[in-house]
Structure formats: structure tokens, C-alpha cells
Amino acid sequence: MDSTVDMMTTTQDSYGYDDSTPTAGDYEDYFDLMCDRASVRAFRARYEPPLFWTITLVGGLGNLTVVWIYLHFRQRLKTMTDVYLLNLAVADLLFLVTLPFWASEASHGWSFGPGLCKLTSALYKVNLFSSVLLLTCISADRYVAIVQTTKAQNSKRERLRCSKLVCGAVWLLATLLAAPEFIFATSKPDAEGEFCRMVFYENVGNRTKILVLALQVSMGFCLPFLIMTFCYSVIVRTLLRTRNFEKHKAMRVILAVVVVFVVSQLPYNGVLVMEAAQATNATNELQCEEKKRFDVAGQVLKGLAYTHACLNPFLYAFVGVRFRRDVLRLLRVYRCLPRGMLGKPGKQRASVMSDTDTTQALSL
Template identity: 70%
Template sequence: MTSIDDIMMTSTTEDPSYINFSQTTDADYEYTDDLFCDRSSVREFRRHFEPPLYWLIAIVGGAGNLAVVWIYLNFRRRLKTMTDVYLLNLAVADLLFLVTLPLWAAEAAGGHWSFGSALCKLNSALYKVNLFSGTLLLTCISVDRYVVIVHTTKAQNSQAERRRCSRLVCLGVWLLALLLAAPELAFATTARPDAQEFCRMVFPAHLGNRTKVLVLSLQVSMGFCLPFLVMAFCYSVIVATLLKTRSFQKHRALRVVLAVVGAFLLSQLPYTGVLVAEAAQASSTSMTLCEDLKRFDKAGQVLKSLAYVHACLNPFLYAFVGERFRRDVLKLLRACRCRPANQSSLGKSCRSPAGSTRVSVVSDSDTSQALSL
């Protein structure tokens, strides 16, 4: 996706439309000066690879996350646990991210950005806001599960306080994500590396490559390293605690832990390696051969798409894995079938009362099923 990765374009004159592509080192932005490296094969690969995959991710992920939001809005008058609050915010974050994919798919298919500079800036910033908010919310979920399972008594005695705290935490997560997306708001714009216009990050000449390295380092540290370290600690202690129990739910809970951590690593770690390589390329120009750059471009596009698949997996890893959540989905579907087109009152009679259901992946009052539900 061309507009969400960071590229160093150094203006050599006061005309902002003139860009010295000999100093461009970004791997995902394959539209460098063909005098230095002809990347038409990379553009062709992107044109065939990205659009169908992005649309598939948007449709599947949109359906799953909409179902999560739908369940919460229809079956709960209030959110009862911290993880409920985090899950709802996570679904919203994933939906906002998925909204950006059709525009990137259109750019890849058409070979240019045709939506203007303002939408380029907004779409790029929206992607980064939801990248950071999503990973931070996953971190919050792991911390909440740690508290509920490892410190059960404390969690049960402070449910109301923790619910209030969760709303403040979510507000802090969104504000931090907006702050971390500031580079996109400042530098994302349309540019013309050739006859076509594309959406990308354009850094002024006086900022140098250090700005690109800083932006990439920020994405690696806040988008992967910090969340992974917190998740690794929380889930390792959770596993150790579960191994000491004799509950028949233990093995299922352990499988859920492995699925959550495994999905995060498999989807995010490879592309994080690509970002680290981009930072190294920006700081020291480690790759100079055109063929190496083109291979790196294609690998980066594949691994980037793999990272985006995580938005489809979140509803299944954190919501649909719960028996209670699945029951609520079935109840809601039955309610919709019962409701005639013009008789909403019948729909109300078919629907179970909002207070009678529980949509919670981690129940504060039932820690034995906190991970498996």
C-alpha cells in the first residue's frame, strides 16, 4: 500500500513538484525514477496482487467486526467488563482501518491516486490511527485478562472501578494513536514520480533521512515491540497460572492463548522486519542493486497484506471464540428472522431481553472461563 509506508523524497528546488528520486530508498514505494531502476514489474505485480486481496480483507473483516458492534449495540445496555469495552473499541478501530483499503485497492488497480491530496492525507492518517489504536487495545485486553485470571480476588472486588478505568484507558489510547499519526497528517500528500499521481509521504529536504528513520522506528516500537512485550509477559503468566489449575477448561484456554499470540506474531512480525529493513535502507542504503530492490518491494507487499489480515482475525480470536458471544449471534439472527418488515413490535417479542444476555470474552465473575468462554 503506497500511502501508508514512509518514503524519503527530497525536494531539490523550491518547486514542490520536483523530486530527486535518486535519494528515494523506500521499498514499498516502487515508483522510483526508472533511470535508476525500472520497477514496472513491481507495479504490475501490485496491480494484480493487491486489489482482490484488499477487497477480500475489507469484506470479511467488515462483516466480522460489524457483527461484534451489532451484538454489543443490540444485546447490552451497558458494557460490563473492561474487555467488553476494549473489544467494542477494537472492532471500531478495525472497521475504520478496513474503510481505507478500497481506496488503496483502487490506486493499485488504476495505477494512480485519483482522490485528491486532502483524502490522501486523511486516508493515510486514518490508517495509522487504527494501526496504533488496534495494537494498543490488544495490549489492554491482554492486561485485563492477566488481572482477571492471575489476580482474581482483586479483579472481583474492583469491577465498577475497573469499568470506569477502561473508558479512560480507551480515551487515552485514541488520543495517543492520533498523536502517533501526526507524521501522516503533516507529510502525506500526492506526488508525481512519473506521469501519474500517487499518495505517499513526502519529507522536506531539510529534514533528511533521519525523519524517515524516526517515523519507521516509531511504528516498529509502538506498533509491535511494546505491545508484544506486554502481551508476552501477560500471557506467559496466564499460562503458568492455568497449568496449576485442574479445570477441564484449562486446555481450551491454553489453545486460545496460543492462537492469540501466534496470530499476532505470524501476521505482524514479518512486516515489522520489512519496516526495520526500510529504516536500515534509509540510514545506510544497504541495498543498491535494482534486482534486490524489486525483490524486496514484492516481498514487502506480500508481508504487508499478511499484516492486514489480522483485522479479519480479531473478531474470531477475541469474540466469536466465546460460547456466550456465539449464542448471542444466533439469538440476534433469530430475532431478525422473526421480525416482519413493517412490524418492529413482533421483533421485540422475538428478541431476548438485553439484560438477559452476556457478551463478554473475559467475565470478571467467571475467571475459570476467562479465555475459553
């Protein structure tokens, strides 16, 4: 037994957990010694760095543009929708800041020390949770603005003050949900280098790992998905009763938002559920080849989930006429576009991004 413990190395998977414990750890490390996962790490080294850098560059450009617009046109921050959008862009930017670290780790291992490992892991989780929770707040705000129109228009100031309190609560809750990263994340060496992982030892072991995964799945997907589904289904039903030529455009935007969220987040959260189910089984029934295929699938689906951070600006901001015109105005101010590119001023058709509170709530 002692010799086995001496051989213990970091048990790595594609989600950043080390589940070595006195009960399950011996088997896990024996399993890793018998199952060479070099091909999985080689795949990760080829797959993650270019994808993460692409997400960082595209998402950084889109979200920086959103922040740029709001800083330049401060009068836009007059609705809950705009406050949520600005916070969402900041959350996505902070999330994107962590991706180059994970890209470097995939290529060369973790070389930034345990302190930065803990900070980067926590920052990643804080902004993962805050981004999803802000999307949930946006759907709830749309529900109030469209389904309860009279109430929404009579309480604009109260709702604006409320939005700032809600954003503060979202950041606080996201920080609390990221507490396991502050506690358990550390850099650990193994046979092929040093990696930044969640490490659970002795008395906490698999139970804590299961709890962490359950929190991520429930608060990072299930609860937001249920709230978004309810809000948007009622919104669509309300729009179908109205005679407005813009309603079909609005419903396409809503459909795109829901489909992108589900397609990008559901598969990876399904893998996390399977990971939690495996953690409940100390004997780990997966065979070597099955485990390697599972790890590769998890890496691919994790990359798919991360693309949501670079799609948010295009789903929530750039679909609107008013936001696109503000971008063009700024480009003209900084002489990036000729004067004629802005278009002629005049009466514009209403859009899902127009100035009314109701239509703003449709697509931000």
C-alpha cells in the first residue's frame, strides 16, 4: 500500500480535477500507470491552443467593442438591458483573459506557479458563472418588459436601480460559487510536466468533486436554462398575439439565443454529469480506450462551450440597428470610415434594438 501511495501522481482529466484519495486514489493511479494517456495529451496540445487563441481574439474584439460603445455613449446605460449587457461583456472579457494560460498549459504544462493557478482557476469560474447568470437576468428583464409592458414602463427608474443591485448580487454569488477553486486549485507535477488542477485529498475526496461538479451543472446550466426557457416561451407566445411586422425578426433573435446556448452548453454539461457519475464509482469501470475517448470528447465539447463567450456580443448587441449605428459613428469619429458610410439621418424602421423599452428587451 505504501509503495502504491509513493507512486501517486496527479490524476488528470479534461476538466481539471485530481480525484486521488486514500480509497479511490490508489486504484486511479494504478489505472493511470496501466493506461497511457499520452495520445490524449497530444490531442489536447494540438486542439486547445489554436481554438482558445481564436476565441480570445474574436471574443476580445467583440466584447471590447461593446464596452467601448457604452463608455463612449454613457447615455445608453438607462435600461436594465444595457446594464446587464455591459456587465456581460466585462464578464466575458475576464473569462477570455484566462484562456491563454490554459492554451499555454495544453502546450507546455503549467509554468506560472501555484498562486497564479489558484487565481486563474477562480477567475475563470467567477466569470463563467457570472456570464451565465447575467444571461438569465437578461431573459427575465425581457420577460418583464414584453409580457408585463405597463408595469415595466411605469417602473423604469426602479428597475434601473434594481439592475445595479442585481449585478452586484450576481458577481457576489459567482464569487461564492468559485470558492472551491480558491481552496483546491493548485499546480501539481506528474510524469509529463506540471499541471494546474483541482486537487482533492483524503477527507474531502470524491464527495467534494461531485459537489463541485453538481454546482457547476446546476447553477451554470440547469437553473439558467429553465428560467430562460420559461421566459422566452412566454415572450414568444405574447409576440404571436401581436400584430407587428417586427415580431418575426424578434422571434428569430430569441430562437438564435436559445439554440446557441443549448448547443454550446448542453453537451459539455452532459459530460460533466457523466464525470460526476464516474466519481461515485471508486472502481472506475471505464476501460483504458473508453477513458481516453471520453477525455478527448470532453476536450472537444469544452472548447465548444467556451465559444459562447465570443458569440455573446453578436447575439445580444450587434443584431440591433442602434448598436450597429453607434459602431459606425465611433468609427467615423476616429476617422476609420468615410463620412458617407454612416448613412443618411432620418426615420428608421423600428427594430429589435430600437429605443423603446420593450423592443430593447428583445435583443439588447
